[in-house]
Amino acid sequence: MQYQFDWSVLWRxxxxxxxxxxxxxxxxxxxxxxxxxxxxxxxxGALRTxxxxxxxxxxxxxxxxxxxxxxxxxxxxxxxxxxxxxxxPVQEWLFNHGAEFWAGMLALGVYHGARFSEVIRAGIQSxxxxxxxxxxxxxxxVAQAYRLIIIPIALRLIVPPLTNESLNLLKNSSIALTISxxxxxxxxxxxxxxxxxxxxxxxxxxxxxxxxxxxxxAAMARVERRxxxxxxxARPTRAxx
Amino acid sequence: xxxxVVVNNLGFLMVQGFLGFGSxxxxxxxxxxxxxxxxxxxxxxxxxGRLARSPWIRIPATxxxxxxxxxxLVMVIFWFWFILPILLRVPLPEYGVALAAFVxxxxxYLGEIVRAGIQSxxxxxxEAATATGLTRAQTMRHVILPQALRNMIPALVTxxxxxxxxxxxxxIIGYMDLTKAAQVVNNREIRPFELYLFIAVVxxxxxYTMSCYARYLERRLSLT
Numbered sequence: 392m393q394y395q396f397d398w399s400v401l402w403r404x405x406x407x408x409x410x411x412x413x414x415x416x417x418x419x420x421x422x423x424x425x426x427x428x429x430x431x432x433x434x435x436g437a438l439r440t441x442x443x444x445x446x447x448x449x450x451x452x453x454x455x456x457x458x459x460x461x462x463x464x465x466x467x468x469x470x471x472x473x474x475x476x477x478x479x480p481v482q483e484w485l486f487n488h489g490a491e492f493w494a495g496m497l498a499l500g501v502y503h504g505a506r507f508s509e510v511i512r513a514g515i516q517s518x519x520x521x522x523x524x525x526x527x528x529x530x531x532x533v534a535q536a537y538r539l540i541i542i543p544i545a546l547r548l549i550v551p552p553l554t555n556e557s558l559n560l561l562k563n564s565s566i567a568l569t570i571s572x573x574x575x576x577x578x579x580x581x582x583x584x585x586x587x588x589x590x591x592x593x594x595x596x597x598x599x600x601x602x603x604x605x606x607x608x609a610a611m612a613r614v615e616r617r618x619x620x621x622x623x624x625a626r627p628t629r630a631x632x
Numbered sequence: 633x634x635x636x637v638v639v640n641n642l643g644f645l646m647v648q649g650f651l652g653f654g655s656x657x658x659x660x661x662x663x664x665x666x667x668x669x670x671x672x673x674x675x676x677x678x679x680x681g682r683l684a685r686s687p688w689i690r691i692p693a694t695x696x697x698x699x700x701x702x703x704x705l706v707m708v709i710f711w712f713w714f715i716l717p718i719l720l721r722v723p724l725p726e727y728g729v730a731l732a733a734f735v736x737x738x739x740x741y742l743g744e745i746v747r748a749g750i751q752s753x754x755x756x757x758x759e760a761a762t763a764t765g766l767t768r769a770q771t772m773r774h775v776i777l778p779q780a781l782r783n784m785i786p787a788l789v790t791x792x793x794x795x796x797x798x799x800x801x802x803x804i805i806g807y808m809d810l811t812k813a814a815q816v817v818n819n820r821e822i823r824p825f826e827l828y829l830f831i832a833v834v835x836x837x838x839x840y841t842m843s844c845y846a847r848y849l850e851r852r853l854s855l856t
Contacts, residue, residue: 394718394719455840456836459793459797459835459836459839459840459843460797460832460835460836460839461797461798461799461800461801461811461835462797463800463801463803463811464800464811464828464831464832464835465832467811467814467815467824467828468824468825468828468829468832471818471824471825471828472824472825472827472828472829473825475824475825476825562703562704562705563704564704565704565705565706565707566704566706566801568706568804569804576704576706576707576710579707579710580710583710583714589714589715589718590714590715590718593707593710593711593714593715596707597703597707597711600702600703600704600707601699601702601703604701604702604703605698605702
């Protein structure tokens with residue numbers, strides 16, 4: 392049997408709406424998860440460098456446990472594992488309000504928060520110790536020194552690795568299809584199921600991801616140049632995903 | 633909460649799901665170990681290709697890396713799952729599809745590690761090798777690669793951890809790994825919290841041990 396190409400399946404029928412809607416869901420879940428991950432990452436990344444042992448231990452537990460387990464397992468855990476433990480009314484409310492989206496967002500955000508944390512900690516630790524000393528000598532408290540000096544510098548230092556990790560988050564949002572969040576990969580599969588045109592459907596999905604990733608990488612390269620601290624060399628990005 | 637479900641199905645989860653012995657072709661380790669070995673072999677070629685002088689080799693190798701690093705792994709698994717049977721016109725087993733997808737995908741990341749490893753060898757080594765009369769290929773094989781490999785080891789262990797976690801995605805196409813085994817048991821027993829927490833701990837024990845080992849290697853290499 393010869394494979395018959397038919398690219399028109401991508402804009403005929405519902406396909407176009409599905410792709411568009413999938414793209415929007417991908418962007419939405421990624422953006423919300425990114426905010427959560429950044430908050431968790433900054434908090435736990437900063438806590439890992441403070442001179443208080445219990446706080447450090449808490450942050451280390453969070454990072455090491457969540458980062459070292461596959462995201463897919465976290466998706467299943469938050470979506471299938473946790474809701475049955477909640478009270479009945481909460482469960483019903485959740486399942487009437489898109490539980491899979493929120494579970495997926497939570498899994499993505501908590502998992503990547505642990506990975507952001509590593510990036511942010513590395514950024515903080517690359518700041519010379521004299522900065523802390525200078526902050527202390529001007530009379531700032533530890534919290535003030537972090538808020539006003541250390542975190543702003545660290546955020547500028549980590550633009551390249553943070554971009555890398557953010558793109559990983561975007562790509563990993565595809566795993567939410569396993570708990571039936573209708574994001575881009577899910578919709579690509581749906582088009583494949585309805586039209587039996589695997590090559591066309593997967594090419595469309597792949598191209599959209601490529602454009603998103605390469606586009607964001609290019610935009611962030613500009614941001615990186617804009618916010619680079621003069622005199623400091625940009626740190627190399629890590630080959631991970 | 634009742635962790636009895638884990639105890640009762642421990643054999644299936646660990647022997648079939650984790651190791652891959654049993655009535656299904658499966659196993660997390662049986663996928664992860666060949667995938668990293670074959671992915672590394674392909675990665676060496678990709679890494680060398682990225683550093684080649686000829687643009688006919690360098691540009692395709694760069695394109696390969698950029699393509700696979702810009703696409704989610706799930707998407708790549710679906711390409712292999714849906715498109716390989718169309719191209720080859722035979723139905724393929726999950727194991728073959730998953731292994732092929734992982735090798736091809738990981739080679740892009742491993743290629744970058746190989747490239748960084750080669751670039752970490754001091755330039756003087758190349759000059760010294762050239763001065764002793766070695767050809768470019770001989771220099772690469774006898775002087776640069778052995779040293780580069782040593783520098784790569786911590787990054788390779790880290791990448792293996794990533795790959796090890798990623799093998800859970802093979803369960804999407806029905807490959808019987810640890811995650812799929814937990815799903816199968818859960819379909820019968822309906823104990824998602826206990827089962828998924830258990831496999832999370834199993835994954836964690838493996839990856840955490842490996843990441844401690846990677847850190848130890850890094851420390852030892854930085855001392856010498």
